[in-house]
Amino acid sequence: MVNSTFLTAQLGINNPSPASTLDITAKNSTGTSANTDGLLVPRVDRQRAQAMSAIPVSTLIYVNNIATGTLAGTAANINAVGYYYFNGTLWTKLVTPVNIYNSDGTLTGPRTVTTNGNLLTFVNGANNVKVITSATEGALSANGSSRGWLNLIGGSSNFDYYVDTTGVVQINSSGNSTKFSVGSTNATSLALRTNNIERFIVLSSGNVGIGTTVPNTKLEISSGTTNVSGTRFTNLNSASPISTGQTLGVDSVGNVITVANPTAASVTTASVNSTTGASFNVNDTAATMVPGTSQTVTIPAGGKALFINFMLGIDYGSNPAGSGASYYEARLYIDGVATDCYMRTQEYGPGGFSAQFSFNTVKFLTAGNHTVDVRMTRTFNNGVASGINMLCIPISMSFNATYLN
Known part of the structure; x- marks a missing residue:
C-alpha cells in the first residue's frame, strides 16, 4: 500500500509532510527487512535513448545496454552502461567521483592543486614515484621566489x-x-658550452677537445690563434729552477712530447803541445810537414764536426843568400789534401828572426779514420834561390783537433 499526500503542489511518498516537490521516504529506513527501498529510473538501451526526441532538460535514464545504437547524435557520450541525464543537447554521464587512492582517472582539462602553504609529500616505501608524459614535452618546474x-x-x-x-x-x-659521475652510457659525446658555443667536448672514443669539437688525440687544444698553444703553466716559467726529469717538446703536428735529457757532452781531443819540437827545413819546391802535427782522428758513425786550433812559434835558423823578405805559409792538410785554412807571413829581415803562425777552423769529417797535419812552404822567394832551405827551429807549438761526443 502506498501512502501519498497532496499538499501545496508537493508530493510525499511514504511521507505525509513532503519537504520538496517530491519527497520519498524509505518504507523500511532501518532494520533487517529484505524489502527493496529506492528509486528505480527508466531503463533503456542506447538505441532507445538515441531515438528519443523533444527531451526535457534534466531527464534521467539508466542505459543498460550499449550493444545497440551508435556513438552519434544525442548518444555521442553513451559509451558505457550507467546513468545519464539530458543537458539540452546530449545525454551526459553521471560521473561517479574517482578516489585517486584506489582508482585511475582521466583529467578532462587543466587542473590546479593549491596546497595553501601545506607541504605536499609523496611517500612510497616499496616502489618508484614517477611523473610520465607521452606528449612532445615533459616538464618538471620548481619555481620559488x-x-x-x-x-x-x-x-x-x-x-x-x-x-x-x-x-x-x-x-x-x-x-x-663517493662519486659525482656525469656522462653517457651510449656512444655519444659530452659537451660543455658557454654563450651557446661548445668550449669543451669528450668524444665517445675518449678524445678530449678544448676549443675544437673534433679532437684527434686524447687531448687536443686549439687556441684559435696561430703560433699560440693555448696552454699556460702559471707557476712554471723561464725563471723556474732546472731539476731532474725530461724536457717537453712539440713535434711537427703540434703533439706535446718528451725529449730525452741530453747526455753530458764529452770531448775527444787529438793534440800536440811542445816547446822542444824538432827543427825542420822549408823551401819553395814542396810542402814540409811540421814535426809533431800529424795526428790520426777516429770519427764515429754519423760523422763529426772537428774543431781545429793551430799555433806555431819559430826562429828562422839560417840565412840563405837573398833572404830577408821571403813569404812563408803554414796550411792545414786532411788526409794528405790541402785545405783552405792557412796563414802566410813575411820575414822581417835577414835570417835569425822569429815568426808566429796561428789559425782556427771547423771541418766536418765522415765516420772513419782521418789524418790531420800542418805543412809549411816558402810561397815567395824574393831573392832566395829556388830549392834553398830555410831552417825553422820551433819555439812553441800547440795543435789540437777536437770533437764533441
Missing part, C-alpha cells in the same frame, strides 16, 4: 640542482656521495 630547487636523495647521498635570485646556478653532490 628566492630559489628553484631539485633535491634527490639515495641513502645518505644527496644530489642538488638549484638556481637562486642572485643568478647562481649550481649542481652539487653532498652527504656520503
Whole structure:
C-alpha cells in the first residue's frame, strides 16, 4: 500500500509532510527487512535513448545496454552502461567521483592543486614515484621566489640542482656521495658550452677537445690563434729552477712530447803541445810537414764536426843568400789534401828572426779514420834561390783537433 499526500503542489511518498516537490521516504529506513527501498529510473538501451526526441532538460535514464545504437547524435557520450541525464543537447554521464587512492582517472582539462602553504609529500616505501608524459614535452618546474630547487636523495647521498635570485646556478653532490659521475652510457659525446658555443667536448672514443669539437688525440687544444698553444703553466716559467726529469717538446703536428735529457757532452781531443819540437827545413819546391802535427782522428758513425786550433812559434835558423823578405805559409792538410785554412807571413829581415803562425777552423769529417797535419812552404822567394832551405827551429807549438761526443 502506498501512502501519498497532496499538499501545496508537493508530493510525499511514504511521507505525509513532503519537504520538496517530491519527497520519498524509505518504507523500511532501518532494520533487517529484505524489502527493496529506492528509486528505480527508466531503463533503456542506447538505441532507445538515441531515438528519443523533444527531451526535457534534466531527464534521467539508466542505459543498460550499449550493444545497440551508435556513438552519434544525442548518444555521442553513451559509451558505457550507467546513468545519464539530458543537458539540452546530449545525454551526459553521471560521473561517479574517482578516489585517486584506489582508482585511475582521466583529467578532462587543466587542473590546479593549491596546497595553501601545506607541504605536499609523496611517500612510497616499496616502489618508484614517477611523473610520465607521452606528449612532445615533459616538464618538471620548481619555481620559488628566492630559489628553484631539485633535491634527490639515495641513502645518505644527496644530489642538488638549484638556481637562486642572485643568478647562481649550481649542481652539487653532498652527504656520503663517493662519486659525482656525469656522462653517457651510449656512444655519444659530452659537451660543455658557454654563450651557446661548445668550449669543451669528450668524444665517445675518449678524445678530449678544448676549443675544437673534433679532437684527434686524447687531448687536443686549439687556441684559435696561430703560433699560440693555448696552454699556460702559471707557476712554471723561464725563471723556474732546472731539476731532474725530461724536457717537453712539440713535434711537427703540434703533439706535446718528451725529449730525452741530453747526455753530458764529452770531448775527444787529438793534440800536440811542445816547446822542444824538432827543427825542420822549408823551401819553395814542396810542402814540409811540421814535426809533431800529424795526428790520426777516429770519427764515429754519423760523422763529426772537428774543431781545429793551430799555433806555431819559430826562429828562422839560417840565412840563405837573398833572404830577408821571403813569404812563408803554414796550411792545414786532411788526409794528405790541402785545405783552405792557412796563414802566410813575411820575414822581417835577414835570417835569425822569429815568426808566429796561428789559425782556427771547423771541418766536418765522415765516420772513419782521418789524418790531420800542418805543412809549411816558402810561397815567395824574393831573392832566395829556388830549392834553398830555410831552417825553422820551433819555439812553441800547440795543435789540437777536437770533437764533441
